[in-house]
Amino acid sequence: MxxxxxxxxxxxxxxxxxxxxxxxxxxxxxxxxxxxxxxxxxxxxxxxxxxxxxxxxxxxxxxxxxxxxxxxxxxxxxxxxxxxxxxxxxxxxxxxxxxxxxxxxxxxxxxxxxxxxxxxxxxxxxxxxxxxxxxxxxxxxxxxxxxxxxxxxxxxxxxxxxxxxxxxxxxxxxxxxxxxxxxxxxxxxxxxxxxxxxxxxxxxxxxxxxxxxxxxxxxxxxxxxxxxxxxxxxxxxxxxxxxxxxxxxxxxxxxxxxxxxxxxxxxxxxxxxxxxxxxxxxxxxxxxxxxxxxxxxxxxxxxxxxxxxxxxxxxxxxxxxxxxxxxxxxxxDHHEVSPEKRGDGQPKIEKGEIEFRNVSFSYDGEHNVLKNISFKAKKGETVALVGHTGSGKSSIINLLMRFYPGVKGDIFIDGVPIDHYENDELRKKMGLVLQDPFLFVGTVEENIKFYNDNLTKDDVVNAAKFVHAHPFIEKLSGGYEAKIGERGSTLSSGQRQLLSFARTIALNPSILVLDEATANVDTETEGEIQLALEKMQMGRTTVAIAHRLSTIKDADQILVLHQGEIVERGNHSELIEQGGLYHKMYLLQQGDREEIESVTTSEYVNTVDKNT
Incomplete structure (x- = not known):
């Protein structure tokens, strides 16, 4: 149906x-x-x-x-x-x-x-x-x-x-x-x-x-x-x-x-x-x-x-x-529920290594938004996803989080098909940080403990200190007991993001998923958040969507997506040397007009279309 x-x-x-x-x-x-x-x-x-x-x-x-x-x-x-x-x-x-x-x-x-x-x-x-x-x-x-x-x-x-x-x-x-x-x-x-x-x-x-x-x-x-x-x-x-x-x-x-x-x-x-x-x-x-x-x-x-x-x-x-x-x-009676576990056994996520193998996907069953996506991410590595709007970056994360059914191809975590894991195991071992973090009405402590209500006050404070959120929390009226309005409206965008980091790190995930985590913060706050992100990524497999290419220079692998396909891959230096779509995107963000004018976006797109 x-x-x-x-x-x-x-x-x-x-x-x-x-x-x-x-x-x-x-x-x-x-x-x-x-x-x-x-x-x-x-x-x-x-x-x-x-x-x-x-x-x-x-x-x-x-x-x-x-x-x-x-x-x-x-x-x-x-x-x-x-x-x-x-x-x-x-x-x-x-x-x-x-x-x-x-x-x-x-x-x-x-x-x-x-x-x-x-x-x-x-x-x-x-x-x-x-x-x-x-x-x-x-x-x-x-x-x-x-x-x-x-x-x-x-x-x-x-x-x-x-x-x-x-x-x-x-x-x-x-x-x-x-x-x-x-x-x-x-x-x-x-x-x-x-x-x-x-x-x-x-x-x-x-x-x-x-x-x-x-x-x-x-x-x-x-x-x-x-x-x-x-x-x-x-x-x-x-x-x-x-x-x-x-x-x-x-x-x-x-x-x-x-x-x-x-x-x-x-x-x-x-x-x-x-x-x-x-x-x-x-x-x-x-x-x-x-x-x-x-x-x-x-x-x-x-x-x-x-x-x-x-x-x-x-x-x-x-x-x-x-x-x-x-x-x-x-x-x-509606049966459009979240995808469930298949197969026998109770596998556990230990390393958090990820592999996409010839993955295609369509939301409506007719038009593919992802086409033959393949890549690997080992423990401690960071894979960054870049591309124009609608290129399929968020769809890759949605499939990694197993939010949608109907995936063609295979997704593995630690060599085990993703549909062999219980939903609880996936959610416990994956930390998701969104571009616009969602905070709930309640206290600061309740929001940090949202993923795990068994955390002690010390666990909450340590998580906040780890992501550099502790200083601003102490300045709030009430500290960790300070009340937060709906969606965190009483806090700045940077403060909301730091709280979402603390909430994620308190979960201690094996896999970290970042969806434009620094997109809505000012330059000064971005420095603090970038430091927090670097600490969070240590020893964890990270998949990050980024529009600001400066934030992913140190990524182990950058995947450049165009119309649902991976058209370029490599680290920052390799992609700059290739002079392809990533190079053009980087020049546009750096504002180097002379180099930008030397090659138009349409030339890159045409090149990409020919390759795909």
């Missing part, structure tokens, strides 16, 4: 019966408390059902024949009040139990979704907007919570109550009770009609809400660019368009709710009341009727439609929850 088909499945609705059964499966760990809650529910329902029967006994056996013996009347009154208070107490306890179970279930669903997202492959995040993911983890799970808290417990309670009402009706008048049974198919058809029509609207609402979250997330992350280029009005128009579509979907559902929910049920209840009164009216012409029976039957009829109304009013929540659950389960 190609990437497009995989992505489209994330947005397709699932069969609602399957979704509902799957939601119910989350109740299995809570069967004991559910059983207790159901038992209490039956007791509470029985207490509510018996009330009108006691009133019927009072009217027909005491009020109509005018018998006012104190003791039986007192017992009837005490029984009626006792049933009422018992019903209130039991209802409170059983509702508390149902909702407690519901909250535990939704807590588990949220954990499942979050865990799933954490284990999805990077290819998934390349295509799925962050805001849409946030919407599924927060908004959709919150809607599912409403299903468990507000709907299921209410439905169970009302269904039990309806069963009790019909039992009482049959006790009072079998013929009329059979007549009332015909109301059930009518109400069932009404519910099915509502579910069928509303599912489309709620699916559209959920999707538009995801788009709203995605637009908000994108706007906040790109706020600097938006304000620099004064695009606030354009972003507002785009947001307004999505928001308007969301509102229209809501209005459609409101119109449907206004027609098929309470008004429709109220109309059916009025017709039922007219027919019941007509029945008793016709019956009274031929034989006397008991007033108590008439009162109890009308009371039960009224009580019959109240739970029906409650169920119908919550049907919209039920429908929204099923749509949201469908979206959540689609995410949980």
């Amino acid at each position: 190609n990437h497009k088909n995989k992505q489209s499945l994330l947005f397709e609705p699932m069969d609602q019966k399957i979704v509902f059964r799957r939601l119910l499966s989350y109740t299995k760990p809570h069967l004991r408390w559910l059983t207790i809650a159901f038992f209490l529910l039956m007791l509470g329902t029985g207490a509510q059902i018996l009330g009108p029967i006691l009133i019927k006994i009072f009217i027909d056996d005491y009020l109509t024949p005018r018998i006012f013996d104190f003791q039986p009347l007192f017992l009837l009154a005490a029984g009626y009040l006792g049933l009422h208070f018992a019903s209130v107490a039991i209802t409170y306890v059983q509702l508390f139990l149902f909702q407690k179970i519901a909250l535990k279930i939704i807590q588990q669903i949220r954990i499942d979704v979050f865990e799933k997202v954490q284990n999805l492959g990077l290819a998934f995040f390349d295509k799925f907007p962050t805001g849409g993911l946030v919407s599924r983890i927060t908004n959709d799970t919150e809607t599912i919570k409403d299903l468990y808290v507000s709907v299921l417990s209410n439905y169970v309670q009302n269904i039990m109550f309806l069963i009790g009402v019909f039992a009482a009706m049959f006790y009072l008048n079998v013929q009329l009770a059979f007549f009332c049974l015909f109301l059930l198919p009518v109400l069932f058809i009404l519910m099915q009609l509502y579910r069928k029509l509303s599912s489309k609207f709620y699916a559209e609402m959920s999707e538009k809400l995801s788009q709203l979250n995605a637009k908000i997330n994108e706007s906040i992350q790109g706020m600097t660019i938006i304000q620099i280029f004064r695009q606030q009005k354009r972003l507002r128009r785009e947001f307004e368009t999505i928001n308007d579509d969301h509102q229209k979907a809501w209005l459609k559902s409101i119109k449907l709710d206004g027609l098929l929910l309470r008004p429709a049920v109220d109309f059916i209840s009025i017709i039922a009341l007219i027919l019941v009164l007509s029945y008793f009216g016709v019956t009274s012409l031929n034989s006397p009727i008991e007033i108590g029976v008439l009162y109890a039957f009308i009371n039960y009829l009224d009580r019959f439609f109240e739970p029906v109304n409650q169920m119908m009013m919550r049907l919209s929540i039920f429908q929204q929850a099923l749509v949201s659950a469908s979206r959540v389960f689609r995410l949980l």
